[in-house]
Amino acid sequence: MPDSQHFSHTTAALIHGIPLPFAVENATPLHVSADQSVGFPRARGVVGHHSGQSTTVESRQGLRVSSPVDCWCEIATLLRTDDLVAAGDFLVTGDEPLSAVPPLATLSDLELAVEARAGRRGIRRLSEAFLLVRYGSLSRMETLTRLLIVRAGLPEPLLNFTLADRAGGFVAMLDLAFPEWKVGIEYQGDVHREKERFRRDITRRERIEDQGWTVIYVSADDILRHHPLQTIERIRRRLRARGARV
Structure with missing residues (x-):
């Protein structure tokens, strides 16, 4: 060249x-x-x-x-x-x-x-x-999940939100989060199938729920292929259950 x-x-x-x-x-x-x-x-x-x-x-x-x-x-x-x-x-x-x-x-x-x-x-x-670019996304799929949510008319979630316990200790970094209603969204790629990662995820999930949060887990099928409309309704129902007017 x-x-x-x-x-x-x-x-x-x-x-x-x-x-x-x-x-x-x-x-x-x-x-x-x-x-x-x-x-x-x-x-x-x-x-x-x-x-x-x-x-x-x-x-x-x-x-x-x-x-x-x-x-x-x-x-x-x-x-x-x-x-x-x-x-x-x-x-x-x-x-x-x-x-x-x-x-x-x-x-x-x-x-x-x-x-x-x-x-x-x-x-x-x-x-x-x-106009749609945001700081904070750590993967392409996190971005596509955010865009799906926003285009459905739901509030825009925060990206990679750091969740702390009452003493200020680190609990988890949530892919997308609605702190006002304590609703998180986690994208689950194939890396989460690895045995050690799978075991850590179980403990992590319990620690998040201990802080009063509820988490929605989504995959590529939920965002890109078969179920985007159902995914939006899952998120909407969870937000409404936590008091959001959506």
């Missing part, structure tokens, strides 16, 4: 660790952008682009890639709005709530990037996604 070219779009997103839909993560073509002053990238297995004039190129793992924020703007032409929101949530959060390591970008960074791309392809989806 000449110095005038770099990885971009979803290829750059994967290099940065940005979560993408499974089908996109496993797609084989590489996205490569070139400076506008040189020819269009053409090679077998490559999707070629010309980079924007304001695109920042940086080195990551020894590879030339679009910066995280520019990459987010680039994939607006390829992803659905919800997937773009999940990518944005990752950029402004990373794993900072757990590790205290600063994320790759801030909400202000994304806002400036959206403003700079006014009138360009994908700007409508990018603008829509930006």
Whole structure:
């Protein structure tokens, strides 16, 4: 690859660790952008682009890639709005709530990037996604769960809420939470099937309930595939039982 070219779009997103839909993560073509002053990238297995004039190129793992924020703007032409929101949530959060390591970008960074791309392809989806990006999500599925809840007209939950006992001791970090009604939502991925994790989850569940909270557990099927409407009704019923007017 000449110095005038770099990885971009979803290829750059994967290099940065940005979560993408499974089908996109496993797609084989590489996205490569070139400076506008040189020819269009053409090679077998490559999707070629010309980079924007304001695109920042940086080195990551020894590879030339679009910066995280520019990459987010680039994939607006390829992803659905919800997937773009999940990518944005990752950029402004990373794993900072757990590790205290600063994320790759801030909400202000994304806002400036959206403003700079006014009138360009994908700007409508990018603008829509930006308004839905939040700090605090630690996984793509947590983001999609939040979006499902909000679009159903329910209150927006807090993300990765730290639950403490009466003495101030740590009890658990809940994926999504409605503290006013002491209702939590936990996404259960396949990692929770591991024996040791399964056993820890039992103890954790008891400790949460000891604080007067009720928790709704959801899986990918509940959010993406077969049961999203039933999932919303489960959440609504639980909130109503705790006094919420929803």
